[in-house]
Amino acid sequence: MLEALLVMALGSVILGGALGYASVKFRVEGDPLVEKIDAILPQTQCGQCGFPGCKPYAEAIARGEADINCCPPGGEDGIHKLADLLGREFKPLSGEHGIEKPKSIAVIDEQTCIGCTLCIQACPVDAIVGAAKQMHTVIASQCTGCELCLAPCPVNCIAMVPIPETIDNWKWKYPVFDVRKAA
């Protein structure tokens, strides 16, 4: 009995020592996972996930503090990709962070705008141009549709307008004729 204890203790001490030494000697810095997660996120920087931007959310996912279904702009598609990357099960978008909406952009009603610059300060991607007491406008091609400019506007002159379907963004439809729906 004593022998057994001794052998196991000895083994544990030797192996433990080796492991401890190796973990000090072979320490590696950096975490490439965050970058990979960040690349999947839609970069709207909208904060709907409860984190101040996409990168902090990516860091939280990597640390295991946040779930993968908190990003409404990324949609189901984004959750599928995250689940694939992290080897987790897919789960539907959690309702508490908002719902997936059709992609929209902000449009400023230029008649109502008073030129307060509050929306310019709120825009995470600098997609609003204008100056104090001058009319502001949104650069449509840069707007990510994060809605962060809606709340600060004192005169409610910003509206989210869904992007219309044009020849440029038109897509071929999925060809399956759903028999169950037709019946």
Place this chain on the structure above:
Amino acid sequence: MRQLFSFTGGVKPASHKIESNRGVVIVAPLPNVLVVPLRQNAGLPSRPLVQAGDKVLKGQTIAGPGGSISVAIHAPTSGTVRGIETHAIPHPSGLLAPCVVIEADGEDRWIDRKPIDPYALPADELRARLRDAGVVGLGGAAFPSFVKTQHGPTQRIDTLIVNGAECEPFITCDDLLMRTQAGQILEGAAVLAHIAGAQRVVVGIEDNKPEAVAAMTAAAGKRSGLPVEVIAVPTRYPAGGEKQLIRVLTGIEVPFGKLPPDYGVQCFNVATAYATARALLHGEPMISRLVTVTGNVERPGNFEVRIGMPIADLVALAGPKADTDRNLMGGPMMGFALPTLDAPVVKATNCILAASKALFPPPGPEMPCIRCGACARACPMDLQPFEMYWFSRAKILGKAQEYHLFDCIECGCCAYVCPSRIPLVDYYRFAKSEIRAREKEKDAADVARLRYEFRLEREERDKQEKAAKLAAKAAETKARLAEAGDADDKKAMIAAAVARTQEQKAEENPSAE
């Protein structure tokens, strides 16, 4: 005699050429209103140069190139611009797009046409002229032709292939063009060869068009200088595909991710060569083209049609039969159903095919894939259609792309042979446009990330600059205080500062005094 090669796969559908290729080219009457879409070429749409109320002459530039892969657009006749309106265009979506609408004055008066001697001008100048004359590939893709005559430093073009194969059933506009304008086609091909720096011209024509082969051979015999070969290639769809024709004529198989100029060849359609000749040798920009109207009509034939003529008017000329249920633009293999006949004829319109239930019986219901492999044997691009179908259907797009989805030319051979009647090409089109949309989204996200990071950096920098400024000021005040020494001086300084601010205020509001 040149040794001919072969491409794998392909199908032999009933050609149905005989209906429309008899007789002559009919010049379609000038419509009262012409609708010229600003988006007619692959690449970027053109930029309009006219406004409502402008008088334009036939051949006058009404829109300039909108980017590096874009060409000019011209008024098809003389008249008045009614405006730039959103109008139906021939597109499978049926969506509206901006078009220049011109009310014809009936005089059909040309601008001052300036023919040039292309052999006296440098290639770059000729390319610019091709672009400004609006010449695009008329085989169906409408890719700007001037771009195709360029080649990179590692590329060369020594063989110019003129594509007269016209493999798609029902369509005969290239056939008629070759019979009637063989000399002009070869003139144009010679000019294109000159621009591209090619040493020889090879014309490939499917052997089901003996009259066209004879006409082109005769025209080639009359020419001197640049060697021109006219070759009859075996009739097998899609022999007129660019990569397929190159393979049949030269044996070169252009691999994935490479372009024909990487292997010393370039391919132009016969109609493109003809348009080039009209543009450079006669000074006439691209304002009309031959269009086959066939299928379920009383008088099928080929019409010379101005760009912008409503398709409904064109079909009316051929006498549509009552049981026509839809009209295709293009042939039965690669064409698409026009959502509306309001749309005008554009540069890419080679055929209007009226379809009926009798002519094209509706296919039976789609059945499950039985993995027979018939599609893979029929694929002229040596792809595995059943794999691409499997993953496209399941929306596993990455995998579909791994099977070289983007090499698919959407020729429709696989769907043609499929015993389960699966609309394979529809699945590929869906997957392709979905992948493209996602890539666009990804690019937009990358731009947003960069802009956000830059903003954070700027905010941080501003904060630091502000802090540095404050610190400098504090240090300055401190130093001055230290210099001043005792409290009296401090008081004096404060008094001085107060006086200074008052002075400043007075300066700012002189009216207040």
Place this chain on the structure above:
Amino acid sequence: MASYLFIILGAVLVNNVVFVRVLGLCPFMGVSKKLETATGMGAATTFVLTMACGTSYVIDSWLLVPNHLEYLRTLSFIVTIAAIVQLTELVIQKTSPVLHQVLGIYLPLITTNCAVLGVPLINVGLKHDMIESMLFGFGSAVGFTLALVLFAGIRERLEGADVPVHFRGTAIAMVTTAIMSLAFMGFAGLDKFK
């Protein structure tokens, strides 16, 4: 020499660790969703299992048997294997970041792979010597990799298949495994390699 070949072939095909011995099923079901990850997991397992068989043999015949401590076999094997896995991960991470990128996340998973404990125990039962032990371990691991890669290929297809709702996911994967297992039964005819 031929006997070594028989050991390897027998371990790969006839007594395939997944389909015949039914060991290592958790990574088999868990890491077979994608071909790339399956290949990575297979490579990592091959490395660890070969090492584990060698080390276990040393511990067993030099430490446990001379001291009549055979009853500590399972315990000491587990501890040793866990340590080897951890050590390997740390060393690879430092010395070869590329290899770590490939094997990285699978190495810790191997600690809980019952095949890695089972094969050394079978080794003891078959009274293999040092070289035979390592070859047997290597062969078993190749068999595991073969099963994993084949199955991952099938599962990638299953993803796109019209599976009845109640069979989707693990259920259809289990059915598939059973069919593959039946197929591997055919190798039992290679009597010589048993």
